[in-house]
Amino acid sequence: MTKNYPYRLLTPGPVPLHPEVRKILAEPMLHHRTPEFKRVLKNVSEKLKDVFETKQPVFMHTSTGTGAMESAIVNTLSPGDDVLVVVSGKFGERWADMVKQFGLNVHPLLVEWGNAVDPQEIEKQLALHPTIKAVFSQYCETSTATVHPIRDIASIVRKRSETLLIVDAITAVGAMELKMDEWGLDVVIGGSQKAFMLPTGLSFIALSEKAWGFNQKSRLPKYYWDLRTEKKSLEKGETHFSSAVATIRALEISLQFLTGEQKTQTLARIKKLAKATREMSKPLGLQIYSKFPSASVTALLTPGEIDSQKLREHIEKEYNLTLMGGQDQLKGKILRIGHLGYITDDDMAATTEILYLALKDLGVPLAANAREEALAALRAELK
Numbered sequence: 473m474t475k476n477y478p479y480r481l482l483t484p485g486p487v488p489l490h491p492e493v494r495k496i497l498a499e500p501m502l503h504h505r506t507p508e509f510k511r512v513l514k515n516v517s518e519k520l521k522d523v524f525e526t527k528q529p530v531f532m533h534t535s536t537g538t539g540a541m542e543s544a545i546v547n548t549l550s551p552g553d554d555v556l557v558v559v560s561g562k563f564g565e566r567w568a569d570m571v572k573q574f575g576l577n578v579h580p581l582l583v584e585w586g587n588a589v590d591p592q593e594i595e596k597q598l599a600l601h602p603t604i605k606a607v608f609s610q611y612c613e614t615s616t617a618t619v620h621p622i623r624d625i626a627s628i629v630r631k632r633s634e635t636l637l638i639v640d641a642i643t644a645v646g647a648m649e650l651k652m653d654e655w656g657l658d659v660v661i662g663g664s665q666k667a668f669m670l671p672t673g674l675s676f677i678a679l680s681e682k683a684w685g686f687n688q689k690s691r692l693p694k695y696y697w698d699l700r701t702e703k704k705s706l707e708k709g710e711t712h713f714s715s716a717v718a719t720i721r722a723l724e725i726s727l728q729f730l731t732g733e734q735k736t737q738t739l740a741r742i743k744k745l746a747k748a749t750r751e752m753s754k755p756l757g758l759q760i761y762s763k764f765p766s767a768s769v770t771a772l773l774t775p776g777e778i779d780s781q782k783l784r785e786h787i788e789k790e791y792n793l794t795l796m797g798g799q800d801q802l803k804g805k806i807l808r809i810g811h812l813g814y815i816t817d818d819d820m821a822a823t824t825e826i827l828y829l830a831l832k833d834l835g836v837p838l839a840a841n842a843r844e845e846a847l848a849a850l851r852a853e854l855k
């Protein structure tokens with residue numbers, strides 16, 4: 473059956489690549505110490521500041537997003553530091569696991585999955601444990617498709633000169649409003665396979681002035697992730713290690729859509745895709761899982777009798793569409809649909825149609841007009 477369906481990828485990363493990005497990825501390799509690559513690096517370094525809305529340099533590591541998470545830790549903190557970690561899903565758990573590995577003293581702030589953290593809770597914890605050196609949170613917790621009120625959290629943390637706010641914005645930067653300097657975010661990280669519309673393998677990190685102050689005192693060992701050496705190299709127009717030339721050249725293309733005038737349109741488009749997904753899912757009997765749904769990814773609860781993992785596999789096998797399922801306590805319960813990358817209206821209509829067909833295939837009783845209603849709801853949002 474799949475032969476009738478072109479391959480589609482609607483996950484929260486990796487995401488479909490823009491055709492211009494695909495074109496440049498097919499170009500012959502260029503050396504990283506050439507004038508042409510220096511030009512590219514200078515240009516992307518400037519434009520990344522616009523994406524992060526910061527005056528500070530934004531660095532690139534040749535790593536997945538988790539590399540930038542590690543970089544955030546080792547570049548700012550010291551063994552034995554007290555840290556507060558918002559744990560509201562798989563990626564919050566990752567922060568907690570990582571900081572433990574580095575010998576930090578973790579105070580986990582557990583939040584029910586699907587819920588956002590209450591900034592007042594953070595304020596309370598900071599008052600209770602005044603030695604806390606950093607608050608770690610996701611902006612979007614991808615595993616539950618939930619957005620945290622990062623701006624409000626920042627307004628609390630920024631009052632404390634001795635505490636940093638370290639934000640995993642991997643599924644947020646370039647996808648939703650983020651003003652690093654204005655809001656007072658101290659460390660912000662991103663990943664190439666998300667809103668940047670690139671293959672996996674590049675991560676981004678920026679430090680505020682306050683975080684650079686912490687960097688001077690940080691005693692955790694660092695070599696590959698050492699941002700002091702990266703800073704010196706970037707000032708000379710280079711990356712310290714070999715540059716991920718192909719991906720950075722592709723980044724120059726995708727940044728056109730994430731900066732300047734285009735930025736507003738791209739953010740609006742992502743928001744629209746999320747809203748359209750929420751609306752089209754109603755006639756199909758699929759409920760929104762998160763209490764604070766993100767713009768970059770939507771989690772849909774499958775009907776009680778349907779294992780979402782089976783539905784996901786059926787959709788991939790029969791309809792050539794890759795969506796994501798749930799992890800851990802959400803395994804078998806949710807389907808996650810990504811809204812990042814090069815997604816056309818046609819992809820959205822196909823996804824709607826496929827969801828309808830797949831639910832029917834698995835025996836879910838749906839109203840006779842559910843397909844038409846879902847498509848109409850989708851069209852009404854996308855127009």
Ligand SMILES: Cc1ncc(COP(=O)(O)O)c(C=O)c1O
Nearest residue numbers: 536537538563614640642643663
């Ligand atoms: C919020 C969040 N943090 C961290 C990561 C980890 O990134 P990576 O798999 O690129 O290491 C992801 C990836 O999906 C993510 O969504």
